[in-house]
Amino acid sequence: MEQLGYFDQITADDLKAMAAATGPKVTIFLPTAPPQHQPQDTATRVKSLVKEARRKLVNAGVPESDAKDMLASFDAIATDAPFLRQQGESLALFAAKGLNLIYRLGVPVSEYTHVAEHFVLRPISEALTKSHAYYILAISRKKVRVLDATKDSVVQLDLQDIVPESLEDVVDTDDRQSQLQNRSLGGAGPVFHGHGGAADNQEVEIERFLQEVGSSLGDLLGRARSQPMVLAGVAENVASVKAASSYPVVAEDFISGNPDVSTNRELQQAGWDVVRPHFAANDDAAYERFADVSGTGLGETQPDLIREAAVAGRVDTLFINPSLNASDGTGDVNTAILHTKLNSGDIVIISDGRVENVAALMRY
Numbered sequence: 318m319e320q321l322g323y324f325d326q327i328t329a330d331d332l333k334a335m336a337a338a339t340g341p342k343v344t345i346f347l348p349t350a351p352p353q354h355q356p357q358d359t360a361t362r363v364k365s366l367v368k369e370a371r372r373k374l375v376n377a378g379v380p381e382s383d384a385k386d387m388l389a390s391f392d393a394i395a396t397d398a399p400f401l402r403q404q405g406e407s408l409a410l411f412a413a414k415g416l417n418l419i420y421r422l423g424v425p426v427s428e429y430t431h432v433a434e435h436f437v438l439r440p441i442s443e444a445l446t447k448s449h450a451y452y453i454l455a456i457s458r459k460k461v462r463v464l465d466a467t468k469d470s471v472v473q474l475d476l477q478d479i480v481p482e483s484l485e486d487v488v489d490t491d492d493r494q495s496q497l498q499n500r501s502l503g504g505a506g507p508v509f510h511g512h513g514g515a516a517d518n519q520e521v522e523i524e525r526f527l528q529e530v531g532s533s534l535g536d537l538l539g540r541a542r543s544q545p546m547v548l549a550g551v552a553e554n555v556a557s558v559k560a561a562s563s564y565p566v567v568a569e570d571f572i573s574g575n576p577d578v579s580t581n582r583e584l585q586q587a588g589w590d591v592v593r594p595h596f597a598a599n600d601d602a603a604y605e606r607f608a609d610v611s612g613t614g615l616g617e618t619q620p621d622l623i624r625e626a627a628v629a630g631r632v633d634t635l636f637i638n639p640s641l642n643a644s645d646g647t648g649d650v651n652t653a654i655l656h657t658k659l660n661s662g663d664i665v666i667i668s669d670g671r672v673e674n675v676a677a678l679m680r681y
Contacts, residue, residue: 323403324470325420327444332659335436338413341377343370343388344437345411346426349404356401359408360394366430367391370412373432383414390417406469411436420444423470435648442637442654443469446664449596452538452546452564453588454530455576456554458484458523461530463537464581464588471585479537480530487526527557535563542566545595547588549576568592600665603634607678615679620649623677627656634663636676650675 345366349359367388374384391410394400407426411418413436424443431437438445446467453464453471461482463474481487534546546564548555549572559567572579572587579587610616617623626632635657637650653675657664667676 323421324405324423324472327420329659331418332655334416335411335413335418336655336659338416338436340414341374341379341432342434342436343374343410343412344429344431344433345370345391345409346429346437346440347408347410348406348426348428349408349421350406350425356398356404359401359404360396362428363391363395363408366428367395369430370432373430377432387412387414387417390419394419407441409441423467425469433648435651436655438651438654439637439641442664443639443666445654445658446666450544451568451588451592452544453549453572453584454534454546454558455549455572455579455584456527456530456558457550457575457577458526460577462576462581462584463534464584466585466588468589468593471581473581474537477537480533481526484523484526487529488522524557527554528561531558531561532563535565538564540565545592547572547591549574549579549584549587551575568595600667603663603665603678604636604667604671607634607636607676610678611676615681616676617679618673618676620653620675623675624649624653624656626677626679627653627660627662630656630660631679631681632657632660632662632677633680634665634678636665636667636672636678638670638672638674639666639668641674653677 347359347362347366370391371381371384371388374387375381379387391412394410403421405421405423407422407424409420409422409426420441422441422444424441426440429437429440443449450465450467453462453466455462455464461476461480463476463480465472465474476482538544538546540563542564543566545566545568546562547568547570548558550558552571552573555571555573568591570591572584572591576584607616611618617626623632623635627635632653635653637654654664657677
């Protein structure tokens with residue numbers, strides 16, 4: 318299945334492991350989007366950055382043998398040809414004693430190696446903003462695709478025999494062929510019975526197909542989800558699917574036209590244009606809630622206080638200025654990001670200058 322890239326999810330269990338890690342922690346970022354980085358170039362850069370990280374670990378007092386063991390799985394990446402070919406926008410590597418985490422991500426990064434008492438998450442914080450994920454349903458008679466997308470990534474989902482893959486999955490093609498043969502008896506051309514004949518039957522079949530696609534979406538994706546779905550298709554198909562949809566959040570606007578001529582990436586970009594105002598409105602509303610309580614203790618901008626609140630589970634929404642580089646904010650912001658996510662808080666990227674560094678809306 319075509320993808321914009323290969324993407325790995327940063328899971329809740331991974332975040333728990335990061336929070337539980339002790340001792341010096343290694344963070345490595347590497348841009349891997351072509352044409353800047355081809356597989357062999359990526360292998361060379363990984364080797365170089367791992368070597369740099371090993372040196373920094375030794376300088377931090379870690380015995381050389383321990384430093385080598387800590388980064389051994391990263392060394393293996395450089396010789397893993399299939400992995401090197403299957404990249405997204407960036408590669409993020411995290412290591413500590415007994416912990417190695419490797420992610421292919423959809424967010425752009427600058428090359429970076431860091432050893433400290435905390436992991437660096439700020440440059441990839443957008444990968445943790447699940448509130449900006451959306452689905453795309455691309456539907457035609459020939460093909461159905463469900464895409465899981467963000468601004469930077471898209472992955473085509475397996476329909477798992479739950480959602481029909483095409484009209485033929487719904488219509489019994491052998492029975493249909495038999496009906497057509499019966500209607501053409503007599504040698505004088507097709508004989509159609511009823512008001513509209515074959516044309517009416519075909520419309521009924523298409524409508525049944527569209528309704529089955531719509532009604533099965535909730536079974537595939539869940540019926541209590543808040544992630545919006547953008548439909549892609551000709552207007553009449555979109556209207557029928559929307560009317561039958563068992564998935565609760567379908568965007569009003571849609572991607573018009575035959576989606577079969579568009580790649581997953583093209584649909585992802587068109588879908589982002591549809592949902593971007595929705596996400597921006599949600600982010601603005603969250604920031605307004607912060608602004609209303611700023612300076613009262615429920616709205617905080619001091620990084621060390623935000624870190625303490627995040628560790629205590631008090632941060633409801635963390636606002637990040639993406640223009641600052643990885644080293645800005647030292648460990649406070651990175652620790653706040655980690656613990657905000659661990660405690661089911663939201664992360665919102667504010668890039669218009671309203672947030673100088675970091676800000677937080679507290680739960681209490």
